[in-house]
Amino acid sequence: MGTIAEEIFSKKLSRDVSAGEIVLVDIDVTMSHDNTTPLAIKALRNTGKPLFDKNRVVVIFDHVQPPASVESATLQKEVLQFIKKEGIKNFFREGICHQVLVEKGFVLPGRVIIGGDSHTCTYGALGAFGTGVGSTDIGVSYATGKNWFRVPETFYFDVNGSFNKGVYPKDLILKIIGKVGARGATYKACEFGGETIENMALGDRLTLTNMAIEMGGKTGLIKTDKITENFLKSRGYPYQEIVPKDPNYEKVFEFNVDDLTPQLAVSPKVDNVYPVEKYEGTEVDEVFIGTCTNGRIEDLEIAARMFKGKKLSPLLKTIIVPASNEVYFEAMNRGYIKIFMDAGAMVCNPGCGPCIGRHQGVIAPGDRALTTMNRNFVGRMGSDKGEIIIASPATAAATALNGKITDPREVI
Amino acid sequence: MGKVFRFGEDVNTDEIIPGRYNVTTDPKALADHCFFEVRPDFCKNVNSGDFIVAGENFGCGSSREHAPIAIKASGVKAVIAKSFARIFYRNCINIGLPIMISDELYDVIEDGDEIDVNLKEGKIKILKNGKELRSQRFPEFILKIIDAGGIVNFLKNHDIGELEDGI
Numbered sequence: 361m362g363t364i365a366e367e368i369f370s371k372k373l374s375r376d377v378s379a380g381e382i383v384l385v386d387i388d389v390t391m392s393h394d395n396t397t398p399l400a401i402k403a404l405r406n407t408g409k410p411l412f413d414k415n416r417v418v419v420i421f422d423h424v425q426p427p428a429s430v431e432s433a434t435l436q437k438e439v440l441q442f443i444k445k446e447g448i449k450n451f452f453r454e455g456i457c458h459q460v461l462v463e464k465g466f467v468l469p470g471r472v473i474i475g476g477d478s479h480t481c482t483y484g485a486l487g488a489f490g491t492g493v494g495s496t497d498i499g500v501s502y503a504t505g506k507n508w509f510r511v512p513e514t515f516y517f518d519v520n521g522s523f524n525k526g527v528y529p530k531d532l533i534l535k536i537i538g539k540v541g542a543r544g545a546t547y548k549a550c551e552f553g554g555e556t557i558e559n560m561a562l563g564d565r566l567t568l569t570n571m572a573i574e575m576g577g578k579t580g581l582i583k584t585d586k587i588t589e590n591f592l593k594s595r596g597y598p599y600q601e602i603v604p605k606d607p608n609y610e611k612v613f614e615f616n617v618d619d620l621t622p623q624l625a626v627s628p629k630v631d632n633v634y635p636v637e638k639y640e641g642t643e644v645d646e647v648f649i650g651t652c653t654n655g656r657i658e659d660l661e662i663a664a665r666m667f668k669g670k671k672l673s674p675l676l677k678t679i680i681v682p683a684s685n686e687v688y689f690e691a692m693n694r695g696y697i698k699i700f701m702d703a704g705a706m707v708c709n710p711g712c713g714p715c716i717g718r719h720q721g722v723i724a725p726g727d728r729a730l731t732t733m734n735r736n737f738v739g740r741m742g743s744d745k746g747e748i749i750i751a752s753p754a755t756a757a758a759t760a761l762n763g764k765i766t767d768p769r770e771v772i
Numbered sequence: 773m774g775k776v777f778r779f780g781e782d783v784n785t786d787e788i789i790p791g792r793y794n795v796t797t798d799p800k801a802l803a804d805h806c807f808f809e810v811r812p813d814f815c816k817n818v819n820s821g822d823f824i825v826a827g828e829n830f831g832c833g834s835s836r837e838h839a840p841i842a843i844k845a846s847g848v849k850a851v852i853a854k855s856f857a858r859i860f861y862r863n864c865i866n867i868g869l870p871i872m873i874s875d876e877l878y879d880v881i882e883d884g885d886e887i888d889v890n891l892k893e894g895k896i897k898i899l900k901n902g903k904e905l906r907s908q909r910f911p912e913f914i915l916k917i918i919d920a921g922g923i924v925n926f927l928k929n930h931d932i933g934e935l936e937d938g939i
Contacts (some may be wrong), residue, residue: 373879384932384933395836400840402797406928407924409927429795431796435795466840475835476858477835478834478835492835492861493859493862494836494859496924497863497923499924500866500923503932504927504931508913542829542832543782543829543857546829546855547858576857576858578858592791608821629782651930717790718791718792734787738784738810739790740791742792744790744810756882
C-alpha cells in the first residue's frame, strides 16, 4: 500500500513500510563509473572486507572515454586492475551508464539500485528505485550487499494534455523545475503520472526522471504499464507491475502541456527557466546534443530531421554524442550520422561528452553553449567565464541551424 | 575557535570542485582546488579549524565525493548550513566530515566572524556577541556512523546489520 517508493521498499522487505522509515535493504545493482569507482575501491579496501557479490556490481566507463589525460588514464587503469582481480563481468565502455544499464536489462521494475552518479534517479522510468550516492556508499554496498535508506515522501506531478508541435518532454521537465525550484523537492521521490505520461514513450519518460535530482529529488518514478512491459519483453527481460496503491502524496502539482512552449534554463541555475522567446536571437558558440537526458534515438531523430540537407556554420561548434553504442548503431542504420556529418556537425563516441567539461567540446571564457544537458552550473563545461543554456533537442538543433537561439517551432 | 567562510544558497558540487579537477583521489590535491573558481581566496586563506557557513541546499548537484573530501582535507572543522542536498549529506556522514544544520546561523553571521563549535552537544557560539545557537540533532543510527568517524570505520568493527539497532 502506498506510493511507488513505498511499494518498492515494501515488496523488497516483505512488510509494509511507509515514508519516513529508515530501512536497510539488499541492493540489486551497485553501479559506478570511471569518475566515482576509484574512491569506491578505496572505501571497500578500507573496510577490510571482501567484495560481497561481484555479480551485483556494474562498472561503466563513460565520463572521460577514452581517457583524455594521463591522470584519467591512470585512474582508469587502477579500476581495470580491480575489475580483473575481482572478476567483475559487468563492465562496459559503450555509452553513458544510465542508458547502458537500461539497455542491458539491469534496470527492472521493483529493483533497488544505487549509482555513484547523481542521475541514477533516471531508473524510476521503469519502476525501479534508483538513487545517486557517493563513492563511500558504493564501497559499503561492495562490502555488504546492503545499504540504508530513508523511505522518501512523494511529490506527485499530474501531467495532462498533448504537446504542441516543437514542444517536448524536456520542455515539460524544465517548466516543472522552474516552478518547483532547484531545492523544492529535496529528499522527495518525484512521481510523474497523468495522461501525458501514460502516452509517453519510454525514452521520453527517462528524460523526465533523469532530471528529478535537479529539483533536489531522491528519485524520479513512473508507474509501470504496457509501454514498460513492451520495452522489457521485447528485449527478453522480466516484467512485474509496480504501481501506487492508494497513495498518500505529500504534495500534488498539476501541469497541463496544451499551452506549453519551448523552454530554456539559463546559466547558472537549472531553475532559471524562461520561454525560448525571451532569448531568441542570442548568439551561441557551441551546440551540444547528447547526454543521459537527451542522447537517445528519439532525440537524434529530431535533430536529423531538422539538419537534413542543411549546412551548419563551421564557426559554431556543433557536437552530437549518442548516449550509447546501441543508439549510435541505430542512428547509423537510419542514416542520421551521415546527415549530421554532411551538415558539418562533429559526432563523438558514446559517453558523457562535454557535459563533464573535460573533453569533446570544452568551452572557452566568453563562450555560450546551448545544450541538451541537465545542468548549467558555472564551470561545468570548462571555463567558469562561459555560459550554459539548457534546452530540448529541437531547440538545440534549431539554434545550431541559425547560430543563435531559435524557437524550434519556426524551423520544424 | 575558527573563522567563518560564508557562502550563499544552493552551493553546488561544481563550485566546490569542478569536474576537471576530479582527476585524483588524493585528498590534499583535491583540497588545492576547493572553491578554486568561485572563491579563489578560500584555498589560500583557510586554516585548520575554520568553518563553512551556508544557506539552503549546500552541496547540490553531482554525487562526486571529491567535494566533501576536498573540504575536509582543506582543514574545515564543520560545514554549517540551513539545509544540505541529499547525496552531499550522506557523503559527509560517510566520510566523517562534520556537518550541522542550523536555521539561524546563516542569517546572523558575516564572513570572517569567529565561532566556536561543540559538535557533540550541537552548540555554536558566535564570539563577537557571545550568542549561542543549537543545531538540529541527528537520528541515533547516524550518530553511530559519526561516532565511528565515518561508515568505513564503522564497518571495520561492526556488521552493517548493527546499524539497524539504531534505526
